[in-house]
Each structure stands twice: as C-alpha cells, then as structure tokens.
C-alpha cells in the first residue's frame with residue numbers, strides 16, 4: 001500500500017512537471033500582460049514611450065517571448081516554485097502563495113456546503129428515480145435536474161438574485177458582509193451569521209448546478225446494478241424489496257459514487273470563478289478571474305499549478321478509495 | 334399502394350410515428366400491470382386457487398409473458414402449459430431464445446419489469462402449508478411467501494449471480510435468516526457451513542469467509558446450489574445450471590443436483606438446451622419453440638418415439654458416438670427461429686420444417702395427444718389429413734440406438750457418466 005502510494009506520488013511529480021511547462025508556455029502566450037494593460041493609457045497620452053514599457057517588461061522577465069527566452073523564464077520560475085515561492089502577484093502586490101492561502105478558505109467553505117447538500121439530495125433522488133424507472137417521478141426529476149445543469153451559472157445566479165433578493169428581499173444581493181452594519185469585533189456569532197446570510201444564494205447556485213450531474217450518475221449506476229444477475233439472485237432468495245435495494249443494490253452503486261465523490265474533494269479548494277464573481281464573493285475563483293483578465297502572469301501561473309496539484313491528488317484519492325470500497329480491487333504493488 | 338406497403342412492411346424498420354405509438358401504448362400497458370403488482374394489503378382470496386391435480390407441485394396453465402419493447406411486443410412466452418409432479422424432474426429444452434428462462438422467471442415473478450409482464454394464464458402452486466396460490470396474480474409483496482422458501486432458483490451464470498461485494502457466508506446466512514428469524518447468528522452460520530459441506534465444498538470455513546471473485550465457476554455454482562437449498566424448498570428451478578461450466582464440472586454439478594433433490598425430496602424444473610443432459614436426468618420433457626410448447630411427454634416417449642419434426646431435428650443434432658465413429662458431420666436444423674415480435678399465423682416451424690404441407694402455412698396447429706400425456710403440436714397427426722399419406726418424422730435407425738444408449742447412461746442413482754469415463758474405466 002505504502003509502496004503503491006509512493007509510486008503514484010512519483011508519477012504525480014512527473015505529470016505536474018509536464019503540466020507546469022505547458023501552463024507556463026500558454027500563459028506566456030497570452031496576448032496582453034499586466035504591464036501592457038497598466039501602461040496602455042500612459043503610452044497613448046505620450047507619458048511613456050514603448051521603449052519605457054519594454055524596459056519595464058525586462059525588469060519583470062516578460063520581454064523575451066522567444067522559445068529559449070520562455071524556457072529560461074520557466075527554469076527560474078520552476079526552481080523558485082520548488083522552494084514554495086510562486087512569485088509575486090502584480091495585481092495584488094503580494095506573494096501568490098499568500099493570496100491563495102488567504103482567499104481559498106471562503107471558496108472551500110461555500111463549495112463544501114454545496115457538496116454536502118448535493119450529496120444529501122442527489123443520491124436518494126437518483127436511487128428513487130432508478131428504482132421507479134419510467135415513472136412520473138423519474139421523468140420529473142430527470143427533466144428538472146437537466147434544466148438546472150444546462151443553465152449557465154451566471155444566468156442561474158442572476159435569476160436567483162432577481163427573485164430572492166430584488167423581488168422578495170430575503171437575501172442580500174452581493175458581497176460577503178453588510179456594509180451598513182457595524183459589528184463589534186467580539187461579536188463573532190453576529191459576524192458569522194451575517195456572512196452565512198450572504199452565502200445562501202451562492203451556495204444554492206452551486207448546489208443546483210451540480211445536483212443534476214450527480215443525480216444522473218447515481219441513477220445510471222443504480223439502473224445498471226438493478227439489472228444485474230446478483231440482484232435477481234437476491235430477490236430469488238426471498239429478500240424483501242427494501243433490503244434488495246438498500247443493501248444489495250446500493251452497496252454496489254456505492255463503489256463508483258464513493259470513488260468519484262472522494263476524488264472531487266480536493267477540487268473543493270479550487271473556487272467557483274463565475275459564481276463568486278457574480279455574487280462579488282472574495283474567493284479564490286473570483287480572484288483568479290480578475291488576475292486572468294488583467295494578465296497577472298505570476299498569479300495565473302500559480303493558480304493553475306494549484307489546480308493541477310488538486311486534480312492529481314483527486315485522482316490518487318479516487319484510486320485509493322477503490323481499494324477501500326471494492327473487495328475485488330487490491331492494491332499490492 | 335401506400336396501404337399495401339404498410340402491410341408488407343419490413344419489421345426491421347419503423348417510422349417515427351409508429352415508434353411513438355408503440356412507446357405510448359407500452360407506457361400505458363406497463364403502468365397498468367405495475368399498478369396491479371404493487372398493490373398493498375391485497376385480500377388473499379384474490380390469488381388463492383385450487384390445484385387441478387393435488388399430486389402436482391406446480392401447474393403452469395396457458396402462461397403468456399410479453400416484453401413491451403420499443404420495437405413492439407415480444408411474445409417471449411406465448412401460451413405455455415405444463416405441470417411438475419411431486420418428486421419428479423421435468424426437463425425444458427429448446428433453442429436459445431425460445432423462452433425457457435422467461436418461463437422460469439415468470440414462476441418466480443422475476444421477469445425484468447416494467448418491460449416484461451405476465452399478461453395471461455395462471456401458475457398454480459401449493460405451499461408447504463397446504464395453501465394453493467396463483468403466482469401469476471400475486472402482488473409483489475406476497476411473493477416473499479414463495480421465493481426461496483418454497484421455490485428456489487439456480488441461475489445460468491454462476492460468475493455474475495453472486496453479489497461481488499459480500500462474502501459467501503453473508504449471502505448464505507442472509508437467505509436463511511429471513512425465514513428463521515428466531516435462529517441465532519451462530520446457528521445460522523453452522524447451518525450455512527453444513528450446506529457448503531453438503532454441496533461438496535471441502536474447505537467450508539475458509540470459503541465461508543471468501544468473496545465470490547476468489548472462487549472458480551464450479552465452486553460458485555455449488556454455492557448457488559447451497560443457497561437455493563438452504564431453506565428446504567419444494568421446487569428447484571435450475572436454469573441451465575451447467576452451461577457456463579466445463580464438461581467435467583458439468584457432470585459433477587448435475588450429479589450433485591440429483592443427490593440433493595433426493596435428500597430434500599423436492600422436484601426440479603431443469604432448463605437446458607442440451608438433450609443429453611435431459612436424457613440423463615429428467616422424468617418428463619417439455620420441448621419449447623418460439624414461446625410455445627411443441628411437444629411434451631414422458632422421457633421414454635420423447636426419446637424413443639419423438640413426434641414433432643422439431644424434436645426429431647433436436648435429436649439429430651445431438652452429438653453422439655455414431656458421429657464420431659462414422660465421421661459424419663453434425664446435423665443442425667436449417668433456418669432461423671421467427672422473430673418473437675411479429676409471429677406469423679401459421680405453424681412457427683413451417684419455414685424450417687421438412688414435412689410441412691398446405692395447412693401448415695395457414696394456421697397454428699393445436700395439440701394432438703398420444704399415449705400417456707404425450708402431446709405434440711403438429712398437423713401431421715391430425716385425423717383429417719390421414720388420407721394424404723404424409724411422411725411422419727422418425728429417428729434414423731442409428732439414432733434410436735443412440736438414444737437408447739444415451740438414456741442407458743442414466744445409471745440407477747441418476748449419475749451421468751461421461752463418454753470418456755465409460756471408455757476409459759468401463760472395461
């Protein structure tokens with residue numbers, strides 16, 4: 001087991017190496033970087049000359065866009081990254097790692113709650129739809145979940161905002177705190193409630209977006225299991241239908257569910273770019289979107305590496321979970 | 334012109350409109366059947382009935398099981414009637430797809446719903462408590478009185494019939510625990526291990542703690558048999574219990590079935606497409622073709638004096654010694670089974686039958702009876718056509734001898750001996 005994990009980690013490092021090179025080259029190929037963006041106005045009004053801009057770029061190591069130049073830049077980025085230094089964000093004026101560390105938690109919190117609600121709702125729904133295949137329940141649930149999945153996140157978010165905060169006024173429109181309210185720093189509970197109140201709509205948005213997928217996944221797997229020979233055997237034994245479904249069928253559907261869902265865990269740290277931006281939540285996702293739009297190369301680089309690491313860890317967890325939940329899978333090497 | 338096209342339309346192609354109509358009517362029909370099956374607290378009198386002959390364990394009468402698929406209604410079982418007397422083995426034979434499995438699944442109410450439904454007929458069964466139920470009319474909830482405890486089933490595919498995520502012991506214990514809630518865990522376990530021993534598993538304690546994937550196919554089929562027998566059922570349905578196994582294991586499993594049948598004094602419905610297996614085991618034979626029974630009778634009648642051209646064809650395609658000796662090629666019945674979706678109004682076998690004549694193309698033959706409940710559905714035996722001097726199917730001389738020899742292989746305890754065994758060790 002330990003040997004297997006070590007082997008997988010070794011493999012992960014090789015994958016990350018390749019991925020980081022790829023991301024670096026793509027990021028460098030972005031049409032306009034931060035310096036272009038910031039100096040555009042000055043150049044136009046004649047306060048700066050193109051030569052000044054070039055000198056600035058050289059200072060930041062962004063001038064040489066030839067292949068050897070990029071590779072050289074990558075080498076220095078990489079050796080710094082190995083020491084845990086992902087560079088300095090132009091936009092936020094702080095080390096990239098510090099920005100990520102600070103904003104990742106709010107994203108994680110939102111995603112985690114949405115993830116838990118999603119599981120609680122989608123799995124029983126998927127099972128019920130599969131058990132009553134072709135029933136009214138099955139059709140209704142399928143249609144609604146498909147609709148929610150198909151809606152673009154900004155559109156769904158806008159709908160919810162319009163209905164719940166503008167029309168009904170139940171929830172705040174945007175942000176994380178109420179600007180007009182002043183809390184005493186010792187009033188932790190009040191601050192918490194205020195934040196939670198602001199996060200209700202974003203969480204609903206994320207849950208609605210993901211519930212359909214998980215529900216369909218559960219339904220498909222459950223249907224496959226329900227049609228298998230061992231379910232027929234369980235019924236032939238005389239087991240009550242409840243036991244057939246809850247024990248024999250679910251224990252088998254559980255395998256793909258657990259492996260997929262556990263593989264998604266690291267991804268909870270990655271943030272929801274669009275949703276966070278629409279609701280003006282200062283999470284890692286909206287920070288990354290802003291940085292990308294502004295051409296903040298060190299931050300984009302760092303954020304993408306962060307995502308790559310999360311993905312690789314997700315796959316590893318998923319594979320390890322197979323050995324835990326499926327007796328047929330044994331990890332020996 | 335257009336109308337004519339529709340009449341002679343190829344069944345392979347459906348217009349979108351036709352498809353939609355089929356789907357619509359299917360949904361309606363399936364809903365109706367499902368609702369009837371899902372009813373709760375149904376009065377027992379609704380599905381209580383009377384056996385026609387109390388010596389029978391089960392009487393299947395005019396059973397129709399259909400599948401409402403997207404391309405039309407598949408009449409998988411289309412008017413099947415036969416009975417299983419107490420303590421006897423009834424063999425059901427027929428080509429792949431003729432409805433053998435669906436017949437047996439209907440008896441257990443295990444047909445794949447909501448697509449598959451028992452649409453007509455009755456399945457009368459008397460429980461060990463002496464109550465007679467019509468299984469075809471029983472609501473799903475009530476089926477627990479029958480499954481496992483009264484009728485047990487052994488499936489075609491031992492590799493996939495055990496749940497891969499539970500230990501053998503769990504799966505055995507569970508079967509018993511439902512019906513013996515008063516038994517303690519240890520008692521249940523002891524009984525499970527005893528059953529494993531009975532089906533010839535040597536290392537019972539170890540196997541008890543194994544997962545199915547750690548066992549070979551033959552071992553798994555033994556476990557399936559142990560599981561089927563654990564509650565002392567009165568009827569065992571064995572659906573091709575040996576098809577997926579290799580030849581030496583086949584003989585062992587069949588022998589085991591006979592042994593345990595005698596021990597629990599039950600009856601067996603043995604499904605197979607191998608006449609050789611039937612010859613060594615069964616007391617009665619039912620020959621199925623395209624969802625109907627074409628011939629049924631005592632084992633001796635069927636093997637020595639088969640009446641239906643299809644039965645004779647099956648016998649001729651039986652691999653046997655004479656083929657090996659003479660080097661002649663294996664016979665196979667030419668042509669194909671008609672599609673169960675669009676069954677014709679004539680004899681289903683007529684496109685493959687060497688003996689067919691005019692009337693065969695016009696209607697489906699009724700059953701004609703011979704001595705001892707021997708019956709065949711074939712116009713050749715109709716008194717009306719006696720004057721036509723029709724040639725009747727007969728087994729070739731060498732095959733009559735063969736069938737004698739095949740049946741002779743059924744040694745007293747019912748042990749099926751392999752050709753190689755008799756050759757090698759007989760003298």
Ligand SMILES: Nc1ncnc2c1ncn2[C@@H]1O[C@H](COP(=O)(O)OP(=O)(O)OP(=O)(O)O)[C@@H](O)[C@H]1O
Pocket residue numbers: 400402407409427428429430431432433434435436445448449573606673
């Ligand atoms: N789940 C299903 N859905 C639709 N049609 C089915 C289904 N199960 C069986 N059928 C149809 O019923 C017919 C009879 O099938 P059945 O399994 O009883 O054949 P069989 O005699 O047991 O054959 P085999 O020897 O291959 O086991 C087939 O033609 C098949 O098309």
Ligand code: SF4
Pocket residue numbers: 641642643680681682683684686687688689690693698710711712713
């Ligand atoms: S009824 Fe006619 S076609 Fe059918 S089996 Fe008999 S002879 Fe052949």
Ligand SMILES: [Mg+2]
Pocket residue numbers: 433434435489572573
């Ligand atoms: Mg079958």
